[in-house]
Amino acid sequence: MIYRSHVLVCAGTGCTSSNSLRIIENFHKKLEETGYDKEVQVIRTGCFGLCAAGPIVVVYPEGVYYSHVKPEDVEEIVNEHIIKGRPVQRLIYKEHDESGVNTTLNDSDFYKKQHRIALRNCGMIDPENIDEYIAFDGYKALGKVLTEMTRDEVIDTVIRSGLRGRGGGGFPTGLKWKFAKAPESDVKYVCCNADEGDPGAFMDRSVLEGDPHSVLEAMTIAGYAIGAQQGYIYVRAEYPIAVKRLRVAIGQAREYGLLGDNIMDTGFKFDIDLRLGSGAFVCGEETALLASIEGGRGEPRPRPPFPAVKGLFGKPTLLNNVETYANICQIILNGPEWFASMGTEKSKGTKVFALGGKINNTGLVEIPMGTTLREVIYEIGGGIPNGKKFKAAQTGGPSGGCIPAQHLDVPIDYDNLISIGSMMGSGGMIVMDEDNCMVNIAKFFLEFTVDESCGKCPPCRIGTRRMLEMLEKITSGKGEPGDIEKLEKLAYNIKAAALCGLGQTAPNPVLSTIRYFRDEYEAHIYEKRCPAGVCKALLQYTIDPEKCRGCSLCARKCPAGAISGEIKKPFVIDPAKCIKCGACMEACKFGAISKK
Amino acid sequence: MKTLKELEAIRQKTLNELNLRKNREDGIRVVVGLATCGIAAGARPVMAAFVDEVNKRQLTNVTVSQTGCIGLCRLEPIVEVYLPGQEKVTYCKVTPDQVGRIVSEHIVNGNPVMEYTIGNFE
Numbered sequence: 232m233i234y235r236s237h238v239l240v241c242a243g244t245g246c247t248s249s250n251s252l253r254i255i256e257n258f259h260k261k262l263e264e265t266g267y268d269k270e271v272q273v274i275r276t277g278c279f280g281l282c283a284a285g286p287i288v289v290v291y292p293e294g295v296y297y298s299h300v301k302p303e304d305v306e307e308i309v310n311e312h313i314i315k316g317r318p319v320q321r322l323i324y325k326e327h328d329e330s331g332v333n334t335t336l337n338d339s340d341f342y343k344k345q346h347r348i349a350l351r352n353c354g355m356i357d358p359e360n361i362d363e364y365i366a367f368d369g370y371k372a373l374g375k376v377l378t379e380m381t382r383d384e385v386i387d388t389v390i391r392s393g394l395r396g397r398g399g400g401g402f403p404t405g406l407k408w409k410f411a412k413a414p415e416s417d418v419k420y421v422c423c424n425a426d427e428g429d430p431g432a433f434m435d436r437s438v439l440e441g442d443p444h445s446v447l448e449a450m451t452i453a454g455y456a457i458g459a460q461q462g463y464i465y466v467r468a469e470y471p472i473a474v475k476r477l478r479v480a481i482g483q484a485r486e487y488g489l490l491g492d493n494i495m496d497t498g499f500k501f502d503i504d505l506r507l508g509s510g511a512f513v514c515g516e517e518t519a520l521l522a523s524i525e526g527g528r529g530e531p532r533p534r535p536p537f538p539a540v541k542g543l544f545g546k547p548t549l550l551n552n553v554e555t556y557a558n559i560c561q562i563i564l565n566g567p568e569w570f571a572s573m574g575t576e577k578s579k580g581t582k583v584f585a586l587g588g589k590i591n592n593t594g595l596v597e598i599p600m601g602t603t604l605r606e607v608i609y610e611i612g613g614g615i616p617n618g619k620k621f622k623a624a625q626t627g628g629p630s631g632g633c634i635p636a637q638h639l640d641v642p643i644d645y646d647n648l649i650s651i652g653s654m655m656g657s658g659g660m661i662v663m664d665e666d667n668c669m670v671n672i673a674k675f676f677l678e679f680t681v682d683e684s685c686g687k688c689p690p691c692r693i694g695t696r697r698m699l700e701m702l703e704k705i706t707s708g709k710g711e712p713g714d715i716e717k718l719e720k721l722a723y724n725i726k727a728a729a730l731c732g733l734g735q736t737a738p739n740p741v742l743s744t745i746r747y748f749r750d751e752y753e754a755h756i757y758e759k760r761c762p763a764g765v766c767k768a769l770l771q772y773t774i775d776p777e778k779c780r781g782c783s784l785c786a787r788k789c790p791a792g793a794i795s796g797e798i799k800k801p802f803v804i805d806p807a808k809c810i811k812c813g814a815c816m817e818a819c820k821f822g823a824i825s826k827k
Numbered sequence: 828m829k830t831l832k833e834l835e836a837i838r839q840k841t842l843n844e845l846n847l848r849k850n851r852e853d854g855i856r857v858v859v860g861l862a863t864c865g866i867a868a869g870a871r872p873v874m875a876a877f878v879d880e881v882n883k884r885q886l887t888n889v890t891v892s893q894t895g896c897i898g899l900c901r902l903e904p905i906v907e908v909y910l911p912g913q914e915k916v917t918y919c920k921v922t923p924d925q926v927g928r929i930v931s932e933h934i935v936n937g938n939p940v941m942e943y944t945i946g947n948f949e
């Protein structure tokens with residue numbers, strides 16, 4: 232059925248949580264009422280990337296890009312735009328610097344610098360309609376592989392593309408495929424890591440929600456290349472929309488014979504099933520993940536043997552990340568040279584980042600490797616809210632480190648990030664400004680790893696807890712000289728002795744904040760001061776007697792009865808009673824109260 | 828089970844349907860005035876006729892869209908046709924039975940149907 236106009240409504244997790252399903256419903260209702268439902272099609276898509284501006288609605292053929300749409304706005308969009316051809320100006324997406332209005336998606340600063348390969352179909356197609364995937368060259372790569380390429384040619388293509396694992400480690404994907412093909416075995420497995428445990432990361436979720444078939448197709452190609460007939464996707468149960476769309480996609484692919492026996496009449500057999508994870512971070516680690524699929528406890532085991540030799544159920548197993556797979560079909564179709572032409576010498580192609588924290592355009596961005604942090608933050612990300620100063624960006628989540636302002640111009644790739652003490656990780660990028668305390672940030676990540684440590688090995692189980700205790704001591708004003716050195720020593724020991732990647736990388740956030748912000752640690756320890764004004768125990772609220780008018784409002788607001796004074800004379804705060812809640816500061820009309 | 832050939836057929840068919848989501852440099856745009864004045868003068872059937880005709884001929888590089896009032900209400904329904912790299916051509920008082928000619932002569936063959944254009948009405 233051909234329509235004259237398509238209304239695309241985002242049904243990613245972000246927009247769904249701000250009511251985009253109601254928007255879709257209202258469009259259907261309103262179009263039917265006005266008799267336009269035969270001319271205008273409403274399509275539910277995956278994430279567009281600019282979740283901060285959601286819910287997102289895009290109207291084609293004009294490509295008009297609406298942001299912050301509410302269910303009650305639908306009536307106006309239909310009456311004005313759909314019926315009379317007048318885009319609703321007040322809802323059109325606007326740039327943060329007020330540089331103007333961009334009517335279409337591709338013209339916005341957020342999209343201009345991006346290069347979408349893994350996210351190519353997200354926000355373009357209906358993820359629950361296999362035909363739309365097929366229309367944009369879906370299952371063409373699988374056809375090519377099954378009818379024109381040998382298994383070695385497929386692997387060679389992936390090797391020559393230079394693709395490296397997007398799950399964090401950055402291991403060359405083609406090489407991994409080669410290792411998994413090598414052993415002779417009648418049973419092998421292809422697995423997909425969709426556990427995505429980094430706090431703040433949602434790249435993989437968006438791919439699965441917006442373009443699930445791209446992962447199914449790539450896994451099938453991998454199955455052909457290494458000689459496997461069964462695939463598993465390990466996806467966390469906290470991703471209900473992704474799980475649902477994967478189920479729909481697997482059902483459709485089976486119906487079309489793109490999974491199952493005799494795929495495309497070539498005699499090749501492959502099927503995929505889902506396994507739901509319960510959200511333990513360590514289950515993202517490959518050996519723990521495989522143990523969890525087998526139905527065991529999600530605990531890592533020492534390597535070697537590597538999964539390529541002895542993996543799931545003791546059989547040779549290939550495990551790749553969602554985003555890694557999302558690149559495969561494009562590499563097959565466009566050739567390895569095309570892919571290798573993007574990026575830096577040792578990091579090819581693009582990388583998806585989940586931008587979060589103190590940044591205007593919170594959302595998903597896919598950029599060529601080698602883009603600088605400055606471009607990501609100031610051009611694509613729209614800069615830092617309220618004119619605040621950039622302090623650092625954390626990449627690699629709890630395994631990574633922070634990148635301070637002096638490295639804003641370093642081209643982002645695997646090796647550069649490691650050399651400046653952080654890592655690519657899976658793509659979480661949290662931006663911090665002058666109001667963030669770096670000791671506190673390190674503490675936050677360590678709290679996470681202490682919680683998530685599986686407990687199997689002592690360096691991780693006990694060591695990270697001791698580190699956390701030291702950080703708690705420092706942030707509560709009880710730090711002593713020598714603490715920094717002790718932290719560093721323990722950190723290096725844990726890194727050297729832990730069993731799996733979780734423990735080996737857990738000290739990184741502490742080490743990298745010490746490396747770049749040692750002065751903040753020192754201020755906490757020696758001066759009992761938190762320069763960013765975050766650590767409560769180190770704060771002092773004081774009333775400036777010059778500015779205080781003696782109105783007594785603060786004293787009445789104080790829940791601890793810590794403020795006293797006489798009307799019309801300056802009031803004072805008793806530091807012994809003050810619980811540092813900040814209520815007085817908020818209440819004061821004269822700006823007389825400050826915290827230091 | 829779908830063979831490669833069948834997949835290709837699905838691809839072609841769906842691609843036609845999705846065509847208007849693609850940004851095309853070589854695209855031809857037909858824009859119909861659909862403000863209150865246009866609708867009152869009968870622009871909806873004209874729009875429908877364009878959509879029909881374009882689909883029938885599988886003109887994948889043509890999009891039909893709508894616009895507001897151009898300010899020439901007495902000449903509605905007004906249709907503007909944009910061919911890449913050329914001046915736009917404006918048709919006035921278009922009726923559904925004129926649409927076939929506009930599509931075949933102008934959009935397919937590149938020769939505007941002069942007798943329907945605005946020059947004949949001013």
Ligand SMILES: Cc1cc2nc3c(=O)[nH]c(=O)nc-3n(C[C@H](O)[C@H](O)[C@H](O)COP(=O)(O)O)c2cc1C
Pocket residue numbers: 395396397398399400401402404424425426427428429512513514515516517518550551552553555657731732733
């Ligand atoms: C503690 C820990 C957590 C991990 N979590 C994830 C994860 O959530 N998703 C992921 O793809 N890889 C994760 N990894 C990396 C995997 O072990 C593995 O290297 C990766 O899935 C391989 O795929 P790739 O080569 O395509 O990147 C984690 C590793 C460790 C040590």
Ligand code: FES
Pocket residue numbers: 241242243244245246247277278279280281282283285286287
């Ligand atoms: S969820 Fe809608 S734009 Fe990301």
